[in-house]
Amino acid sequence: MLTKIIDIDKAAIILKLLGDKTRLTMVKILENHDCCVCQFVEIFQASQPSMSQHLRKLRDMGVVQESRKGQWIFYSLNKTCEYYPFVKEILSLLPNQDQKLKELEEQGTRISCK
Amino acid sequence: MLTKIIDIDKAAIILKLLGDKTRLTMVKILENHDCCVCQFVEIFQASQPSMSQHLRKLRDMGVVQESRKGQWIFYSLNKTCEYYPFVKEILSLLPNQDQKLKELEEQGTRISCK
DNA sequence: TAAATATATAAGCAAATTATTATATGTTAA
DNA sequence: TTAACATATAATAATTTGCTTATATATTTA
Numbered sequence: 001m002l003t004k005i006i007d008i009d010k011a012a013i014i015l016k017l018l019g020d021k022t023r024l025t026m027v028k029i030l031e032n033h034d035c036c037v038c039q040f041v042e043i044f045q046a047s048q049p050s051m052s053q054h055l056r057k058l059r060d061m062g063v064v065q066e067s068r069k070g071q072w073i074f075y076s077l078n079k080t081c082e083y084y085p086f087v088k089e090i091l092s093l094l095p096n097q098d099q100k101l102k103e104l105e106e107q108g109t110r111i112s113c114k
Numbered sequence: 115m116l117t118k119i120i121d122i123d124k125a126a127i128i129l130k131l132l133g134d135k136t137r138l139t140m141v142k143i144l145e146n147h148d149c150c151v152c153q154f155v156e157i158f159q160a161s162q163p164s165m166s167q168h169l170r171k172l173r174d175m176g177v178v179q180e181s182r183k184g185q186w187i188f189y190s191l192n193k194t195c196e197y198y199p200f201v202k203e204i205l206s207l208l209p210n211q212d213q214k215l216k217e218l219e220e221q222g223t224r225i226s227c228k
Numbered sequence: 229t230a231a232a233t234a235t236a237t238a239a240g241c242a243a244a245t246t247a248t249t250a251t252a253t254g255t256t257a258a
Numbered sequence: 259t260t261a262a263c264a265t266a267t268a269a270t271a272a273t274t275t276g277c278t279t280a281t282a283t284a285t286t287t288a
Contacts, residue, residue, distance in 0.1 A: 005209045008142065012135040015204070019130030020276090021123055028122065037235060050277060052236055071234050071285050089207050090129070093200055095119045112234075134246090151265060164247060166266055185255050185264050226264075 006086045014083050017061055018090060022046070023054050027077070027087065028097045030064060034076040035101070036113040043100045063087055072113040120200045128197050131175055132204060136160070137168050141191070141201065142211045144178060148190040149215070150227040157214045177201055186227040 006014070018024050022044055029035060029043070040051045055075055058064040062081040066073050078084065104111060120128070132138050136158055143149060143157070154165045169189055172178040176195040180187050192198065218225060 006207065008139055008208055008211065009135055011208055012133055012138045014133075015129045015138065016133030019126055019128075019133040021126040022276095024126045024129065025122055047278070048235070049237080049279085053276075056236080068235095068284085073235060086207055090204065093120065093203050094122050094125055097122065161248070162265070163249085163267080167246075170266080182254085182265095187265060 004085065006083065010083070011086065014061065014063075014086060015090075017057060017063065018087070020054070023058060024094070025097050025100070026054060026075075027058065027063065028091055028094050029101060030075060030077045031088075031091050032096075032098055033101060034074045036069075036072045036074045038072065038112045039101070039104065042104055042109050042111060069113075074113075118199065120197065124197070125200065128175065128177075128200060129204075131171060131177065132201070134168070137172060138208070139211050139214070140168060140189075141172065141177065142205055142208050143215060144189060144191045145202075145205050146210075146212055147215060148188045150183075150186045150188045152186065152226045153215070153218065156218055156223050156225060183227075188227075 018027065025044075026035075026040060037048065037051055037055065040046070040055070041048050044051065055064065055066075059066060059075075061083065062078055063083060064075045065078040066075050068074075077087075081087070132141065139158075140149075140154060151162065151165055151169065154160075154169070155162050158165065169178065169180075173180060173189075175197065176192055177197060178189045179192040180189050182188075191201075195201070
């Protein structure tokens with residue numbers, strides 16, 4: 001049950017933000033695990049700038065937040081975001097994506113942040 | 115409770131489809147009332163081709179269906195669509211938009227389909 | 229302090245999206 | 259059967275998006 005029903009215009013903006021396969025998967029992974037950029041680069045087999053740009057869009061809307069740990073920047077879901085309850089409900093409708101992270105570890109992929 | 119969790123790639127496609135203010139509002143209105151194109155033209159104060167094109171995108175994904183009644187074509191939510199359970203859950207997170215239809219009636223706006 | 233590493237940002241470009249204008253199709257009514 | 263009406267479709271143009279390449283910034287380590 002939602003505490004507060006989101007305004008439909010804002011909902012459309014959030015759905016558009018999440019309406020991208022990469023961003024949607026990122027956010028679903030972040031639901032359970034904070035991640036650093038280098039992990040996303042491996043998971044999506046994509047370029048670093050491309051990952052950074054997706055993360056920036058998510059951050060600009062307040063959906064995720066970053067925290068630097070040394071050289072690395074870890075992203076997490078921003079639970080204080082006004083849209084968080086809405087985002088959480090949407091994520092609950094999606095299949096778990098944790099195996100994408102597990103595959104990295106099982107394959108022994110070199111991840112610099114670890 | 116969802117019977118079937120939607121594949122994340124398909125979910126992203128549906129979220130993108132719904133990630134437009136006009137289409138999202140259309141679908142939310144259709145949750146409670148079948149509507150004809152001329153009503154959408156009035157509600158959104160938009161051109162007829164623009165409305166038709168939004169409706170076509172929704173129809174192409176199977177989210178809505180059309181049924182002709184004389185000169186008019188009425189749209190409704192397609193409850194047999196594989197994405198319907200997912201769409202329904204998203205709509206449940208949104209505020210009711212019925213007042214947009216009511217305003218038309220109260221203002222006595224000439225709607226050709228009535 | 230210089231080199232290496234991780235990430236962000238900027239610039240440029242191709243593809244996708246959305247609106248507009250023009251036209252086609254289908255239905256009703258004179 | 260012709261005119262009026264409702265809607266769909268097509269063509270075009272403007273805008274947005276997401277990628278790539280290049281570069282800047284911040285941190286660590288030698």
